[in-house]
Structure formats: C-alpha cells, structure tokens
Amino acid sequence: MTSLDAAPRTDRPEASATPLLTIEGLRIGFPSLEGLVLAANDAHLTVGEGEVLGLVGESGSGKSVTCRAIVGMVPHPGAVLGGRIDFAGRNVLEFSKAEMRELRARQIAMIFQDPASALNPVFTIGHQISEVLRLNAGLSRAEARNRSIELLERVGIPAPDRRMSAYPHEMSGGMRQRVMIAMALAGEPRLLLADEPTTALDVTIQDQVLRLLEDLRRERNMSMILVSHDMGVIGTAADRVAVMYAGRIVEVAPTDVLFSRPDHPYTRALIDAMPQLTPEDRSDLRTIPGQPPDLLKLPEGCPFAPRCPLARDECAEVSMELTAVSPAQSSACPFARDGS
Amino acid sequence: MWGFLGRRVLHSIWVLAAIIIVSFLVIRLIPGDPVVQMLGLQATPENIAAVNEDLGLDLPMGQQITSFVQRAFQGDLGTSIIKRAPVNDIVFDRLLPSVYLLLYATVLALIISVPLGALSAIYRNRVPDQIVRLTSMVSFAMPQFWLGLMLILLFAIQLDVLPSGGYGEGFGGILLHLTLPALTIGLYLAPQLMRTLRSSLIEAIDSDYVEAARSRGYRESRVVGKLAMRNALVPLISVLSINIGFLISGTVIVEVVFQVPGLGALLVQSVLNRDYPVIQGLILVFGAMVILVNILADAAYAVVDPRVRAGMAAE
Numbered sequence: 001m002t003s004l005d006a007a008p009r010t011d012r013p014e015a016s017a018t019p020l021l022t023i024e025g026l027r028i029g030f031p032s033l034e035g036l037v038l039a040a041n042d043a044h045l046t047v048g049e050g051e052v053l054g055l056v057g058e059s060g061s062g063k064s065v066t067c068r069a070i071v072g073m074v075p076h077p078g079a080v081l082g083g084r085i086d087f088a089g090r091n092v093l094e095f096s097k098a099e100m101r102e103l104r105a106r107q108i109a110m111i112f113q114d115p116a117s118a119l120n121p122v123f124t125i126g127h128q129i130s131e132v133l134r135l136n137a138g139l140s141r142a143e144a145r146n147r148s149i150e151l152l153e154r155v156g157i158p159a160p161d162r163r164m165s166a167y168p169h170e171m172s173g174g175m176r177q178r179v180m181i182a183m184a185l186a187g188e189p190r191l192l193l194a195d196e197p198t199t200a201l202d203v204t205i206q207d208q209v210l211r212l213l214e215d216l217r218r219e220r221n222m223s224m225i226l227v228s229h230d231m232g233v234i235g236t237a238a239d240r241v242a243v244m245y246a247g248r249i250v251e252v253a254p255t256d257v258l259f260s261r262p263d264h265p266y267t268r269a270l271i272d273a274m275p276q277l278t279p280e281d282r283s284d285l286r287t288i289p290g291q292p293p294d295l296l297k298l299p300e301g302c303p304f305a306p307r308c309p310l311a312r313d314e315c316a317e318v319s320m321e322l323t324a325v326s327p328a329q330s331s332a333c334p335f336a337r338d339g340s
Numbered sequence: 341m342w343g344f345l346g347r348r349v350l351h352s353i354w355v356l357a358a359i360i361i362v363s364f365l366v367i368r369l370i371p372g373d374p375v376v377q378m379l380g381l382q383a384t385p386e387n388i389a390a391v392n393e394d395l396g397l398d399l400p401m402g403q404q405i406t407s408f409v410q411r412a413f414q415g416d417l418g419t420s421i422i423k424r425a426p427v428n429d430i431v432f433d434r435l436l437p438s439v440y441l442l443l444y445a446t447v448l449a450l451i452i453s454v455p456l457g458a459l460s461a462i463y464r465n466r467v468p469d470q471i472v473r474l475t476s477m478v479s480f481a482m483p484q485f486w487l488g489l490m491l492i493l494l495f496a497i498q499l500d501v502l503p504s505g506g507y508g509e510g511f512g513g514i515l516l517h518l519t520l521p522a523l524t525i526g527l528y529l530a531p532q533l534m535r536t537l538r539s540s541l542i543e544a545i546d547s548d549y550v551e552a553a554r555s556r557g558y559r560e561s562r563v564v565g566k567l568a569m570r571n572a573l574v575p576l577i578s579v580l581s582i583n584i585g586f587l588i589s590g591t592v593i594v595e596v597v598f599q600v601p602g603l604g605a606l607l608v609q610s611v612l613n614r615d616y617p618v619i620q621g622l623i624l625v626f627g628a629m630v631i632l633v634n635i636l637a638d639a640a641y642a643v644v645d646p647r648v649r650a651g652m653a654a655e
Contacts, residue, residue, distance in 0.1 A: 071555060105557030117548035122570045122645055132556055167646040180552075187556070 019046040020223050021070065021191060026083035028065050028074055028247075037295045039065040039078060041247035044322060047191065050221040052214075054238025054255065056228055056270065058292050062247040063227045067193045070225075071108050072100045087191070105136040109184035113196035115176035119168040125152075125179050126164030132186040151182040155212060174205035181212065185220075192217075192224045198233055210237045231274050235259055240328075243267045246293045246303035248320050253329035263331035265308045302333065310335055341642050344652035345635060352631040359627040360412060360620070364405055367619055374421045374614035395421055397616075408620065417621035422613045427621040430606070435625065437507055437518075438595070438602035441525070442587055444518050446580070448526030449533055456530075457537030461572075462564060464542055473538075476531035488524040488597040495520060505598035521598040525591060529583055533576060540575040544568035573644045581637035585630045 028040040039062040047053045055063045068074050070085055070092065084091045092103060104110075112118040120128060126148055133144035145164070152160035155178040168176055177197060184192055194213065198206035214237060217224055228234050234241055234255070241258045243251040243266060251264040262268045269288045290307035299305055305315035312335065322330040325337070375391045376383065392398045396407075411418060417427035456476070460469040479487075496504035508517040544550060545568050553563045592604035603622060610618040641648040 073551070073555060101557040101559070103557070104555055110552070110555040112548060112552055114548060118552040120549040120553070120567055120571070121647060123567075124646075135558060135562075136556065167650075169647050169650070183556070 019048050020051075020088060021045070021047040021225075022084075022086040023066070023070075024084050024086075026066065026069060026085065027081040028062070028069055028078055029081045030078040032296070034296050038081075038247045039295070040069070042320070043083070043244070043247070043249050045242055045249065045252075047223050047225060049190075050217065050223055052217060052224045052226055052237060052239045054226050054228065054234035054241040055244060056231060056234045056241060057244035058229060060292055060295070061244040063244045064195050066244070067110075067195055067225055067227050070191075070193060071104050071110065106187050107189055108191045108193060109187055109189035110193040110195065111177070111180045111184050111197050114200045115173060115180045116168065116200070118180055119176055121168055124165050124167055125171070126166075129164075129179070129183050129186060132183050136187045147186075148182075151185055152179070154185070154216075155179070155182045156208075157182075172205075173201050174208065177201060177205075177209055178212065181209075181216070185216065188220075190223060192222055193227075194224060195227045196229070197226070199228070199230070206233065207236075213237065231270055243270065246295060246298060248303065248332065249322060250304065250320075250333070251329070251331045252322060253325075253331075257326070257329050261326075261329070263325045263329060263336045264304075264333045265310050265336055266304045267331075268336075269307075269309075310338075341639075341649055341652050344642075344655055345639055348635050348638060352628075352635070355631060356624065356627055357409070360409055360624060361405060363620060363623040364408060365401075367614075367616055368401070370614070372614045374616060377613050378422055412624065417624065418617035420615055420618050422610075422615045423618075427617045430618060431603070431621050431625055434601060434603045434606045437514075437600050438588075438591065438604065439629075440514060441518050441521055441591060441595070441600055441602060442584065444515070444522035445525035445529060445587070446584065448522050449529035450580075452526060452530040453533035453537060457534040458541060458564065458569070460534065460538040461541035461545060464538075469538075472534070476534050479527045480531035482527075484524055484528055485593050485597050487527060488521065488594055491520050491524055492597075505600065507599075507601050518600070521591075521594050521600055524594050524598075525587060529580075529587070532579055532583060536579040537572060537576050540572040541568055544571040547571070570644065574641060574648075577637050577640045577644065581633050584633045588629045588633070589626045 023043060023045040026040050026043040026045075027038060030037045030039055041062075043062070043066055045053065045055075045066070055067065057063050065074055065078065069080050070087070072092065072095065074080060080093055083093075085093055087103070087107065092100070095103060119125065123131075126145070129148040129151060130141070130144040133139045133147050134141065137144075137147075139147060148164060149160045152163060157163050157175060157178055163171075163175075168179075171179070177200075181197075192213075197213070198209050201209060210233065213224065213226075216222065226234065226237055238255050240252065240254050242249050243258075243264065245266050251258070251262070251267045253261075253263070258267060259271060262271055266288075272286050273288055275285055288307060293303050293306075299316065301316040301318040302308070302320060305311045308315070310333075314335070318332070318334060320332045322332055323334070324330045373388075375388050375395070375397065379387055379391065389398070396404065408418065415428070417431065419425065420427055420430055423430060456472045460472045463469045492504045495502040502519050503517050504520070506517050508514045541564070545564060547568075550563055550568050553567050554560075558567075589604065589607070591600075591602060592608055594600070595602040595604040596608070603625065606618070607622050609615075610622065638652075642652055
C-alpha cells in the first residue's frame with residue numbers, strides 16, 4: 001500500500017493524453033452561519049479532446065458546482081477559494097469578465113436539468129436560438145434563422161421551420177431539451193457541460209437524448225462533462241467516470257473498469273444500489289446506509305468512513321489523494337483492496 | 341386574443357348596466373334634495389313641487405331608471421339640474437384634463453420606477469437597493485395634498501420654474517401646467533410599481549433561463565434588461581392597472597390642490613349640490629374607464645406573455 005500512497009501525481013492515468021480541461025486542487029466554499037462549507041475540496045479532474053467524462057455522486061456532493069466553476073458561474077454566495085482550471089492551456093479562474101463571456105459564448109456551452117425552466121417562457125424558440133447565433137456568432141437575422149432551422153433539424157425536431165415560432169410551453173420535455181442542445185451547439189463549443197440533462201425526462205426520452213448527445217460528440221469531436229446521479233445514465237454515455245463524495249473526487253476510472261472492478265467502497269455502494277431487474281433480485285433494492293454527509297461536520301480523513309463497510313480507525317488519517325490502482329484507474333481509498 | 345377581448349367588451353355592457361342601476365338608487369338614498377339646494381331655503385313647497393315636476397323627479401323611481409338607462413344607451417346622460425346644461429358636455433369638458441393628468445402621472449411613475457426597480461433588483465440588499473427602498477417608502481407615505489403643496493412651494497414659488505396649477509392651452513401649455521399635479525400622483529404611484537418590479541425582477545433574475553442566458557456569455561445588461569425584464573412585466577401591469585382604476589376617481593385631492601378642471605373636482609361639486617344627472621354620468625364614465633383600463637391590461641398581458649395568449653385562445 002505504501003508504494004501506491006507514494007506514487008507521484010503524474011502517474012494519474014487521466015493526465016496521459018493532452019487534456020482539453022484540467023482541474024487541479026479546486027476548492028469551492030460557501031459561507032454559512034455555522035461555518036464554511038466546502039462544495040469542492042481539492043478536486044482533480046481532466047477531460048480529453050472528444051472525451052465524455054461522467055461526474056457522478058449523490059445530491060450535494062459538489063458535482064454541479066464543480067461544473068459551474070469551469071464557466072465562472074458558482075452561485076452566490078459561493079466562491080472558488082483555490083486551485084486552477086486550465087482550459088486549452090489557460091487558467092480560466094484568472095479570466096476577466098470579457099474573457100469569461102467569450103469563453104461561454106464560443107468555447108464551453110451548458111445544458112441544464114430542467115429544460116422547461118431553462119428556456120425563456122416569453123420568447124419563441126426560434127427567437128432564442130437565433131439570438132445565440134446573432135450575438136455569439138455574429139450572424140445576420142436571415143442567416144441566423146436559416147442556421148437555427150438547420151440546428152433544430154440536426155437535434156431531431158420535426159418540421160423545424162414551423163417549430164421556430166413555437167413557445168417553450170407548446171413543446172414536450174424531450175423537445176425542449178433538444179432545443180437546449182441546439183442552442184448549446186450554436187456556438188460550436190469544444191466542451192459541453194451537461195448538468196443532469198436527462199433527469200427531468202421520461203426514460204424513453206432519456207435514451208433518445210443520450211443517443212443524440214453521443215452522435216453530436218462524435219460528429220464534432222466535442223468533449224463533454226456529463227453530470228448525473230444516475231449510474232445507469234453514466235454507464236451508457238460516459239467514456240470515463242469520476243465519482244464525487246462530499247466535495248472530493250474519490251475514484252476515477254474508465255467506465256467499463258469502474259463497473260466491473262470498482263475500487264472505492266463508495267463506488268461499490270453506488271453500483272450495488274442500482275436497481276436490478278433480474279427475477280431473483282427484484283424485491284431487493286439495496287441502499288447506502290446512513291445519511292448523506294453533513295458538509296459542516298465532516299470527519300477527519302475520509303468523509304465516507306461513517307457509512308463505509310470497510311471503515312477502520314486509520315480512515316481518519318487518509319489523505320484523500322487519488323492514487324493509481326491500475327493504469328487507468330485511481331482511487332482515494334488505501335484499504336479497499338485489503339482482504340476484500 | 342381578439343375574440344377574447346371582444347367578449348370582454350360585451351361583458352362590460354352588463355357591468356355598466358349594473359353600475360347605472362346601483363348608483364341611481366344609492367344616490368337617491370343620500371339625504372338631501374337637489375331642488376331645495378337649487379332654490380335655497382326660502383323656496384315655497386309649491387315652487388319645489390313645480391321644479392320637481394319640471395325635472396321629472398316626481399315620477400315613480402322605476403320610470404326614472406328606465407328613461408335614464410334608455411337615454412344613456414343612446415349616448416345622452418340627461419341635463420344637469422343645477423347647471424341646466426347637457427351632462428354630456430359638462431363631463432366631456434372635464435374628461436380630457438383628468439385623462440391627460442392620469443396618463444402623464446403614469447408615464448412619470450414608469451420613468452421613475454422602472455430604472456429604480458431594476459437598480460434595486462440588481463443590487464438587492466446592498467446599499468443602492470436600501471437607498472431606493474427607503475426613499476420610495478418615504479415618498480409613498482407622504483399625504484398627497486401635502487406633497488402637492490411642497491412641490492408648489494419648491495417649483496412654483498422658490499424656483500419659479502413651473503406653474504402652480506390650472507390648465508394650459510395647447511400641448512406644451514397643458515404639459516407644463518400638469519407637471520406638478522402629475523408628479524404628485526406619480527410620486528405616489530412610483531413606489532408601488534418599483535417594489536412590484538423589484539420583486540418580480542429578482543424572481544426572474546434567479547430563474548434558470550437567466551442562468552442559462554448567462555451561460556451563453558450574454559452581457560448582463562441584455563440578460564437583465566431584456567430577458568428577465570420581459571418576464572417581470574406581468575406583475576407590473578397588474579399593479580399599474582389596479583392603481584389607475586383607483587386613481588381615475590381618486591385624483592380629487594390633487595385636482596383641487598392644483599385647480600385642475602378635471603372629473604374629480606366636478607364630482608365633489610356635484611355631490612355637494614345633489615346634481616343627480618351629473619353624478620350619475622360621472623359614475624358611468626368612471627366605470628367605463630376602469631373597465632377600459634382592465635381590458636387594456638388584459639391586452640398588455642397577452643402581448644407580453646404568450647402563455648396568457650394561449651389561455652385566452654382556449655377560453
């Protein structure tokens with residue numbers, strides 16, 4: 001174990017290719033009456049060109065906030081306290097307001113959990129897509145209209161020229177999310193931040209939207225961070241997965257490795273908690289014991305220890321640094337492979 | 341939408357009919373007699389009876405109502421008992437000053453409240469917001485007659501830049517003379533509009549679509565000034581239309597302070613004289629104006645919010 005603990009940072013597998021996005025030691029804090037809450041605590045992530053990184057964890061684990069920090073949109077009163085976020089070689093945390101607007105307009109796009117509320121209810125969808133194209137790509141009104149119709153067609157909206165004059169409330173949830181995706185594509189982004197993009201949708205629609213995102217990623221070589229609490233979604237759509245717990249990344253692995261050989265006890269618990277539809281297992285819905293952690297009262301060392309089946313006294317001294325388990329997989333738990 | 345508004349106009353005929361009948365009865369329940377007012381205390385009972393007969397006030401109540409309603413729907417509101425002139429002319433002469441005053445006051449209130457409401461919402465709970473909220477509270481709490489007198493003192497007497505009241509000639513003259521009364525009403529109306537806009541704009545600024553617009557790299561001025569503002573307008577329209585409804589008959593004090601020859605002043609005078617036909621005509625005009633303002637507000641909702649339009653089409 002000691003040899004793994006001592007492994008140098010550069011051995012982290014995700015650092016091998018030249019990544020588009022590298023997050024290092026990111027700390028995001030929210031002041032509260034009882035003290036500072038760390039929504040992200042020394043978080044490390046990389047996303048390669050054209051790669052889909054799944055970011056998974058329970059509600060409140062810090063995955064959404066981490067995602068928002070990339071485009072400078074940590075909600076008030078939160079703030080980035082430390083670390084760096086390098087996008088295409090530049091630390092975005094040092095960007096001016098104008099540079100950040102430029103980054104959002106042309107480099108990084110975002111789609112949201114609830115497309116019903118993320119679309120402006122009082123403007124037609126045609127107006128909203130054209131607006132992105134006119135403001136961010138400098139197209140004329142007529143060009144923007146034609147391009148909008150193309151984008152709507154590309155995301156699978158039937159009769160797109162007629163749908164241009166529809167309002168968001170006249171569309172279904174799946175259609176609205178397609179419109180959101182079309183708007184995200186309008187700026188030809190290199191990175192798409194998808195924050196729970198399918199959570200508010202029916203299961204059949206979820207599948208269609210995930211397929212659409214996968215197709216678009218391939219055709220544009222677009223990178224993507226897919227935030228979800230749903231292991232099923234992550235398993236279908238992500239190339240590589242980062243598991244987050246109480247503001248920390250506890251495990252990073254390629255998707256197939258993560259599902260077949262999960263290392264961190266929290267990852268294992270998440271996978272065990274996935275509902276099985278096999279006849280013998282139908283009634284047995286396994287859950288993770290205990291409560292999601294209170295971010296104000298985290299234990300020393302590993303925050304998962306109070307709920308962990310492998311917990312021991314030494315957990316209080318764990319550094320929570322990711323160490324390589326296998327060439328592509330790293331985990332923050334030094335004890336997971338002991339006697340299990 | 342047009343069908344919906346058309347139906348609203350048709351409904352309003354029933355509302356007007358109800359206003360006519362109720363006001364007709366209520367006025368006659370007030371103690372006091374117009375003929376006694378007109379002839380003075382020395383009038384003999386024979387004189388009074390003669391004038392009553394002359395004016396048709398001796399006819400049975402039912403007959404009086406029927407003939408009034410019939411003539412009202414033909415556009416004739418009768419003849420003033422005191423002034424001996426057609427009510428139509430009397431009311432119409434006074435209508436425009438009141439309408440101009442109200443429009444002017446509304447425009448001023450909007451000019452004051454929209455930027456301040458937006459400022460408050462953008463800087464919520466910070467110093468600019470605190471200042472705006474405190475000032476608006478003070479402005480709202482000041483009695484209108486006092487505020488009016490203070491404005492006269494400052495602008496008409498001390499600075500001598502604006503007339504203290506009355507009514508001018510031509511567009512420029514009217515504008516000049518109505519500035520102080522309109523400002524008095526505007527300063528009363530603006531705080532309510534400002535607070536409404538502040539809260540609805542804050543709600544819009546906190547919404548997901550504003551967050552999404554920011555994530556596209558739009559300028560904050562566009563995000564708040566256009567995308568959030570459009571959504572925040574609906575509550576503003578509600579509060580504005582309700583207030584205009586009140587102000588149509590509630591500008592009395594301001595009209596008296598500034599000697600504006602408007603409907604409010606006429607109403608006070610007519611009630612004191614028990615001039616039934618004029619009171620009747622005024623109530624009808626006030627009612628019609630309130631209904632009109634509400635219909636306009638409905639139309640404005642429909643213009644601003646497509647979901648309202650959809651609701652109107654479905655009705």
